[in-house]
Structures are given as C-alpha cells and as structure tokens.
Amino acid sequence: MKEMFLDYIQGIIAEPIGSIFVFLGMGAIIASYLLKGKSMKVILILAFLSNAFVAIGYLLQGQGINGAASCLTGAVFSIINFLFDSKNKEVPRPLVAFYGLAFIGINVAVNFKNMVNFEGGFSLVPIQIVLCVLAILGCLAFVMCIGQKNGAKYRFWNIMNMLMWCTYDVISGNFIVLITHLIQMGFAVVGMIIHDRKKNNK
Numbered sequence: 001m002k003e004m005f006l007d008y009i010q011g012i013i014a015e016p017i018g019s020i021f022v023f024l025g026m027g028a029i030i031a032s033y034l035l036k037g038k039s040m041k042v043i044l045i046l047a048f049l050s051n052a053f054v055a056i057g058y059l060l061q062g063q064g065i066n067g068a069a070s071c072l073t074g075a076v077f078s079i080i081n082f083l084f085d086s087k088n089k090e091v092p093r094p095l096v097a098f099y100g101l102a103f104i105g106i107n108v109a110v111n112f113k114n115m116v117n118f119e120g121g122f123s124l125v126p127i128q129i130v131l132c133v134l135a136i137l138g139c140l141a142f143v144m145c146i147g148q149k150n151g152a153k154y155r156f157w158n159i160m161n162m163l164m165w166c167t168y169d170v171i172s173g174n175f176i177v178l179i180t181h182l183i184q185m186g187f188a189v190v191g192m193i194i195h196d197r198k199k200n201n202k
Contacts, residue, residue, distance in 0.1 A: 018060030022180075025053030025071075029184060033158065033191040037151015044082040047146055051075035069106050070135070074142055081146045096147060103139035107132055131172055138164035152196045158188045 032046035055071035077099050084091045114128040141161035148154045162185035169178035 018057045021053045021057035021060060023057075025050040025057060026180060026184065028053060029158075030187045033155055033184075033188045034194070035151055035191075036195045037154055040085050040146075040149060040151075040154065041082060043151060043154055044078050044085060044146060048075050048078040048082065051078060069110060070103065070139055073102060073106060074139075074146075077143070078146050091147060096143065099143045100140055103143065104136050107135045107139065111135070127171070131168055134164050134168040134171070138168065151191070155188050155191050155196065159185055159192075162188065 028046045028050035032043045032050070035043060035046075037043050051071040051074040055068045055075065058068040058071065080095070081091055111128060111132040115125055115132055117125055138161050141157055141164060145154050145157040145161060148157065162181050165181045166178060166185065169175065169181060
C-alpha cells in the first residue's frame with residue numbers, strides 16, 4: 001500500500017499539469033455526486049467538465065488515446081443531453097442507442113490490436129477481451145448516468161459505472177487509477193446517504 005501511494009505521488013510530480021486537470025475533473029464529478037439533483041442541468045454541466053478535464057489530463061500525461069477518446073466522447077454526449085434537458089425534452093432513444101454504439105466502436109477500435117495476436121497466426125487474447133468488455137460496460141453505464149431525470153438515479157448508475165472500472169483496474173493491475181475510482185465511488189455513496197436515503201424513508 002505504501003509503495004502504491006508513493007507511485008501515485010511520483011506520478012503527480014512527474015506530470016503536474018496533467019495531474020491538475022485530472023484532479024479538476026475528479027472534483028467536478030464528486031461535486032455532481034453531492035448535489036441533490038432535482039434537475040439534471042447542473043449535474044450534466046459537471047459531467048461535461050469532468051470528462052473534458054480528465055481527457056486533457058490523460059493527453060498531457062501521455063496515457064494514450066483510449067481514455068482520452070472515451071472521456072471526450074462522454075463530454076460531447078453530456079452537453080448534448082444538457083441541451084435537451086434545458087428545453088425540457090427527452091433525449092431521443094435512437095440518439096441514446098447511438099451513444100452506446102459509439103462507445104462500443106471506440107473501445108473495440110482502440111483495443112483491437114491488444115485483443116488480437118497476429119504473431120505466429122491469428123489468436124485472441126482473453127484477458128484483453130475481458131478488459132475491453134469491462135470498459136464497454138463502464139461506458140454504457142455512463143450513458144445511463146447522463147440519461148437520468150434526477151440525482152438519485154444518476155448516483156446509482158455512477159456506482160455501477162465505478163464498479164466496472166474498479167474491476168477493470170484490478171484485472172489490469174492499474175492500482176493507482178483504482179484509488180481514484182474508489183474515491184469517486186465513495187463520494188457517490190456519500191451522496192446517496194445524504195440525499196437518497198432520506199427520500200426513501202419518507
């Protein structure tokens with residue numbers, strides 16, 4: 001645990017500007033969990049800012065296009081949903097389906113070279129396929145998050161989202177990112193305790 005924490009600190013020191021953007025994104029998403037969320041407008045703006053900041057952070061840290069592409073896509077989808085919500089309109093189901101297909105396409109395209117081994121013939125890499133499926137499930141849970149009408153359901157789907165990513169982190173051995181995801185999931189639970197438990201008890 002101590003070594004993992006030291007690696008986390010060293011990563012921040014090595015890429016301070018990228019880390020600042022990641023922390024800004026983390027702060028935005030935590031704030032969205034702690035809002036009561038009678039209206040989704042502010043939550044969707046925070047989801048947009050979170051994804052945009054994290055995408056910039058990933059690019060500055062040189063962590064590859066995969067996370068950045070998914071986050072930028074999430075930012076675009078969040079702002080589109082905000083525009084519909086600000087006009088009190090439902091997001092069309094075909095558009096929601098497009099969100100899901102876009103996330104599936106991005107994850108398969110980015111991870112294809114890792115899932116398929118062409119050395120000495122053609123073979124699949126099971127562990128990479130599992131990781132790709134978990135990433136897709138996490139992205140689909142995010143689509144559900146931003147499609148909700150209130151903060152309570154938004155928090156529930158965010159916890160589902162974080163469960164997928166925490167599992168991904170454990171299997172991939174990326175325990176530094178796991179810390180971030182566990183912190184986010186913890187605040188989502190805190191938001192549920194503050195706002196949603198009281199609502200269910202009434």
